[in-house]
């Protein structure tokens with residue numbers, strides 16, 4: 001796909017590289033509309049505009065180039081670097097994720113045989129390593145939808161590959177979110193389908209641990225998803241209420257502060273059941289979770305999420321109290337302490353939140369005057385010190 005010759009650039013293409021370095025998205029957009037600008041042109045080192053944008057850590061620019069058809073797997077670079085490798089080196093998890101989502105191959109190696117994950121690890125960009133290792137392409141899952149060896153039927157019915165892949169790719173590991181993903185697909189929400197999916201993710205988990213280039217991150221994630229699917233299956237066998245009962249159990253808060261005890265214990269149990277006891281990542285997780293009293297921070301879910309997905313996305317995002325989705329903006333109008341994606345998430349949580357809502361409201365009222373007081377003291381101090389000088 002990269003038919004361009006190295007360093008053979010039109011004046012506008014040369015300008016494009018400059019504009020990318022400067023980070024001027026508007027100007028880049030204009031240049032990409034020009035006839036003499038090829039989105040996959042190569043500079044003298046064999047770098048494409050996308051590689052430059054990735055290496056410089058410019059997410060908007062990467063997005064623009066991908067929209068214009070930039071080839072994410074171009075490998076004309078003099079040392080065999082790909083755009084994914086440059087993303088990993090830049091340390092930007094959002095860009096790394098973008099490249100993977102655009103179809104970047106994780107197995108490609110540079111001229112000294114290193115993959116993008118290995119290169120990122122080498123320069124200490126561990127969050128990017130996590131993002132890469134956490135990625136699982138649809139093609140790898142589709143392997144299980146084909147009859148292998150002496151099998152009479154594939155391990156995974158092809159119709160289940162789509163919904164299962166969606167769950168595997170979720171960066172939100174909140175158990176309620178995962179149950180919602182199961183629930184939204186009638187094909188998936190039956191004990192026999194869930195059982196097949198669970199067995200496939202367990203196989204993937206095992207493969208991740210036994211392959212030469214071990215991937216503990218993906219193994220832990222697959223195991224955890226398997227536990228959630230198993231829980232859904234056993235719940236559906238005993239109740240016919242479409243998993244709502246399971247969601248309620250996961251959300252139910254204890255009386256004093258609304259902390260979801262069952263959810264915490266469930267996530268802890270999933271971690272504990274990881275079948276490869278010697279795994280370094282498992283030991284790290286256990287060390288972080290075990291000393292924490294149930295109800296205190298950090299929650300098992302937050303420890304697991306950080307270990308498995310790294311810090312994908314924005315640090316300042318607000319999370320939904322019900323399902324853990326980022327960017328929740330709907331605040332409970334009474335206590336103003338909890339956030340939701342939308343009304344349906346708020347509705348799901350109300351049966352348990354209503355027991356503590358008033359209490360949280362009172363706590364907030366008490367805290368706020370204290371905060372205002374502290375703020376005014378600070379200002380006074382600042383004024384006084386300003387007068388002294």
Ligand SMILES: [Zn+2]
Pocket residue numbers: 320321322323324325340341342345
């Ligand atoms: Zn939500």
Ligand SMILES: [Zn+2]
Pocket residue numbers: 332333334335336337338353357358360
């Ligand atoms: Zn409230």
